[in-house]
Amino acid sequence: MKDAFILFLKYPERGKIKTRLSTEIKDEAAYELYLCFLRDISVMAKQVKAEIIIVYSGPDHATFDDFPQVQSLRQRGSDIGERMFFALQDVFAKGFKRIVLMG
Template structure:
């Protein structure tokens, strides 16, 4: 039986919730726990702003704290990552995406230079 494809391309943004002491911990000596969390949140917002207008996009979050932050993205499909190591979580989300889309690109949430052109190149490689 063939899968029903709802979309040709899907971008999945993998993230943690920006909880102080849980993200960007190597930057804490310079920025403090709250500063590191704030930076992470800004990077995530930047990735969403660059990719959401151009692609069917989902936000896959690891539940590390309160989901209050997710209210910043009311028009973005949000899914909680499954338990397990990073590889298991990525495999699950990719499998979920491929059940609904022909091509899936998974990106990290703190890639300050990622843009739609870079992701479009990734989709082009996935022939």
């Protein structure tokens, strides 16, 4: 049985991530904090006995340095509910039987 662990992420772009937090701290600090979050998530995700798949919002063909060799898909849909629905639909279509989505 194939299991998948979807990481539902935003691509790290200065000024476009942690925007509510960046009202209290500078964009650069919010960006660096988000990179730290990604590093922590990558350590945790590697302990899961499932294939990791990143489903992200951001530019086409983005890469995530903390997740080398990990398949990624771009999010689609007009709101978070649709984006999560399509993420699950797309990963089930790849033949996975059990999926956990974390975002």
